[in-house]
Amino acid sequence: MTYQKNKYLLVNPYCGVNQDIPNMSLAYLAGHLSSKIIDLNTQQKPSDRFLNEQADILALSVQTRNYSVATELAKAYKKKFPNAAVKSISGFVDVQCCYPYVDFNDSLKIDLEFSDNLPFPNFELFDSIDIFKGNWGSGKWPYPVMTSLGCPFQCTYCASRNRKVRWRSTKNCKEELLRAVDKYGIKSFVVLDDCFNYSKSRVVDFCETIGSVSLPWMCSNGLRADMFDEKIALALKNAGCVQLSFGIESVSPTVLNNIKKGEIIEQIEQAVVVAKKHFKTVNGYFIIGLPGSTYEKDLESLHWAKQHGINAFFSYYIPQEKALDHLFYGNKAEPVSDVYPKDLQKKIYEATRYMRPFSWRDPLSTWIKRIIK
Structure with missing residues (x-):
């Protein structure tokens, strides 16, 4: 058309x-x-x-x-x-x-195909481009890149679930990053994929391809713990990845089963052990008020995160039928789940406010400034 x-x-x-x-x-x-x-x-x-x-x-x-x-x-x-x-x-x-x-x-x-044939995103057309350029160039904000779209898993709470995975070539991704370095002077980047480590072989290929770009980076969306291992950890680390995040949601086996996460707590714990061996900062995303959860179960997730030495980023569960105009994280987020009293859900959220997503950007910015010096 x-x-x-x-x-x-x-x-x-x-x-x-x-x-x-x-x-x-x-x-x-x-x-x-x-x-x-x-x-x-x-x-x-x-x-x-x-x-x-x-x-x-x-x-x-x-x-x-x-x-x-x-x-x-x-x-x-x-x-x-x-x-x-x-x-x-x-x-x-x-x-x-x-x-x-x-x-x-x-x-x-607009019917376009996500592939290498698509031009790179045109940020110059944003009237806010000077804000982005200033923050990318200073290292305060990471440059965003989508290397793939879609997630085939069935997690009931997630809007990204059950969608065909489409990839760009790793070479095409590297070309975009090099262009951003030249055009905007970016100091770091963030991968925005729905499920970056769905294919282990592609993660390794991506890391080997972009390693020469020599920029610190991370994945903002949580990795799958059941598809993470020593080989992936080393590939990410050697390619410049400085932080890892896992979509954990809950440490309750009942809740994990209810939401069709497709993971068991032993897999999550093993992934965290491997990640902490290679990365100073490991984050876990958790959700308050999931089906089958209780105040005690959500509190257990917070204690589990502390025991395992990871940052715990808690957000609210928003049922699909209540999704319009609701935020599940941020200063204006409010609980809407009826699984247990909202004042107790808010209590956990407020207790973890200092860990709110995406508070990793400040530590990452500090880390970038150190290596630039």
Whole structure:
């Protein structure tokens, strides 16, 4: 399908978290459409600047976490430009930071294939690009890269579950990173894949390919513990990976079974032992209020993390039917699960606030500054 240039105005609505991560769906789609992006999540003021841009079609990138915000932006634009079409826009990136993209009734869907044939994400079209460039160049924020999309596992709590895995070649990923070094002076990068270590052989290939880029990096989404071993740990370490994170969710066998995690606690413990042997910082992602959990079980997860010497990042379980406009982490997150009293869920969340995702970025930034010196 052919699209007219300068016909669209794309908007990334404010969502309250992840200001340091660009909207990857828009980054790819904007390059295809050659359209400007008003990024209200990273550059929040002036919040009405999108009303200064007239376009035939206003296309909003909508996720469950900012649905009502996007709806209000749509109303405001339609009021000022009644002849403009106002739509949601979506493409092959259907989940980011564990939040799915969703559509309005009137939607624009761009059918592109995630592969090496796709141009690199075009961050230059974001009106917040100077903020990103400044933070990438200083080492405060890592440059984001998606090497694969999709996850075949069946974890019931996760929006990324049961999706076909699609890969870019490791050579193509390296080319993007080298381009980012040259263009933005990036000092580190973060892999945003849904399930980075789904294929052990590809992890090794990726590490061998990008090692010569000589940048510190990490995976922001939790690795699978049952697909992690000594060989993977060494490959990651030798390629410059400086931190590991595992999606643990709970240490209760009952809860792990209820959510179809497909892992047992012994596999998780073994993965942590191997990781701690090679990495100074190991993180675990846990979820409060999962089906079958209790206050005592969630508290046990926190104690388990302390006993094993890992950082425990706790977030709230958000059932799919309650997903719209709810955050499961961040300062504005609130419990919505009814599995046990919400005040007790909040008690655990508040107790781990200092470990909130993604607090690893500050330690990583400090580490980068040390090696730059």
